[in-house]
Amino acid sequence: MSIVHFSAYCYECNTSLIIDSSKVDKSKFIIKIKCFKCFKIFDYGLPLNNIDISKYCIICNKECDYDLMLINGSRYHQLCYNSINDKYKFDLSLYLQKTFKRKQLANELEKSKSILNKIYRLIKNDPKVDIQALNIKINELDNTILLLNQNINQYKQILFEIHSFWPSYPPDWEDRKKIIQDRTDKCCEVCGTDRSELHLHHKIPMHKGGNHTLSNLEYVCVNCHSRKHGGRTIYVEDKITIEEEFTGFYKKLELIQYAIDHKKIVRFKYRKYDGEKSVRSISPEYLKQAGKSLCVEGYCYLRNENRIFAIKRMTRLKIEKSSGINEAHQKIRQ
Numbered sequence: 001m002s003i004v005h006f007s008a009y010c011y012e013c014n015t016s017l018i019i020d021s022s023k024v025d026k027s028k029f030i031i032k033i034k035c036f037k038c039f040k041i042f043d044y045g046l047p048l049n050n051i052d053i054s055k056y057c058i059i060c061n062k063e064c065d066y067d068l069m070l071i072n073g074s075r076y077h078q079l080c081y082n083s084i085n086d087k088y089k090f091d092l093s094l095y096l097q098k099t100f101k102r103k104q105l106a107n108e109l110e111k112s113k114s115i116l117n118k119i120y121r122l123i124k125n126d127p128k129v130d131i132q133a134l135n136i137k138i139n140e141l142d143n144t145i146l147l148l149n150q151n152i153n154q155y156k157q158i159l160f161e162i163h164s165f166w167p168s169y170p171p172d173w174e175d176r177k178k179i180i181q182d183r184t185d186k187c188c189e190v191c192g193t194d195r196s197e198l199h200l201h202h203k204i205p206m207h208k209g210g211n212h213t214l215s216n217l218e219y220v221c222v223n224c225h226s227r228k229h230g231g232r233t234i235y236v237e238d239k240i241t242i243e244e245e246f247t248g249f250y251k252k253l254e255l256i257q258y259a260i261d262h263k264k265i266v267r268f269k270y271r272k273y274d275g276e277k278s279v280r281s282i283s284p285e286y287l288k289q290a291g292k293s294l295c296v297e298g299y300c301y302l303r304n305e306n307r308i309f310a311i312k313r314m315t316r317l318k319i320e321k322s323s324g325i326n327e328a329h330q331k332i333r334q
Contacts, residue, residue, distance in 0.1 A: 057076050057080055058074045059081065064076065068081070069167075069250075069253065069254060070162065070165035071166070072165045072289075072294060076162065084158055084159060087151070087155055088152065088155035091148050091155065105134055105137055106138060163212060166212060169212075173212075177200045180218070188219065188220050189218045190221070191223075191224055196221040196223065198221055198222075201219075201225055202216055206249065207248050249312065252311055252317055253287075253294070253311060255319065256296050256311065260296075265281050267281045267317070268314045269316045270309060270315075272313070281301045282296075282298040282300050282307070283299045284296045284297070285298045290310065294310075295308050295309055296308070
């Protein structure tokens with residue numbers, strides 16, 4: 001079997017990195033990468049390829065119908081997501097109950113060893129505390145707490161990875177904010193001030209396909225945040241709304257995935273990196289990562305060959321009705 005490599009770019013120094021997919025944990029779609037030049041360690045979303053995970057639920061690995069999708073093109077079953085979320089909440093509640101119960105038993109055990117408690121029980125003619133039974137109960141609780149803690153961390157990691165590519169602000173946005181706060185010691189990462197209101201900012205904007213991985217988030221003061229948005233005033237209350245509508249990028253991604261699944265032609269306007277504009281029609285085949293951009297590869301009817309297009313540079317997308325050209329091309333592909 002040939003070894004597949006894919007490219008990535010260091011977020012710190014922009015060095016091109018080549019990664020051997022045979023050394024990557026395929027069960028994860030966020031991995032840790034270390035730059036060989038600046039030695040920066042950062043999160044990286046795994047690329048999607050011809051046999052990509054967009055056809056399968058990222059939780060149960062079973063085939064997934066076209067319904068729920070993340071901004072990296074991967075899919076999940078709503079039932080699988082709800083199940084993980086419910087298990088996380090249930091085990092967390094049980095964990096808190098068990099730790100509280102363990103604390104009560106530990107206090108009872110400590111009291112039973114004190115001389116004053118022994119005298120009090122003797123006066124009141126209370127039965128002697130069974131220290132051995134208490135120790136057994138505490139050991140049983142310790143084992144249960146350990147198991148619950150392992151489950152909680154596992155569920156939390158799965159949810160964290162899914163929420164890293166959530167179509168809008170993720171449900172764990174405040175948790176991510178706390179992580180970044182601790183990382184920056186509550187100082188602006190641009191100017192260093194700690195005397196201003198601080199906001200959590202996406203380095204690559206959501207409407208351009210930016211995700212919620214920690215490497216794409218930074219803590220900035222009001223002034224620096226405003227400058228990053230062209231000088232306009234930023235109201236955090238308006239930006240951070242969990243129920244916010246899906247981004248334009250996500251809607252484009254949905255349309256492209258629909259075209260892939262149903263073998264449709266997509267017509268759109270495209271602006272290249274150098275500013276050149278054109279109108280294209282393609283038969284999209286699959287999603288793939290090219291550097292920091294999520295792209296679609298497909299047969300381009302303008303160039304009469306397969307081409308790759310960055311989704312963030314595609315505008316005015318629409319599905320075209322099947323044509324003789326498309327049907328002929330589909331026969332060639334099959």
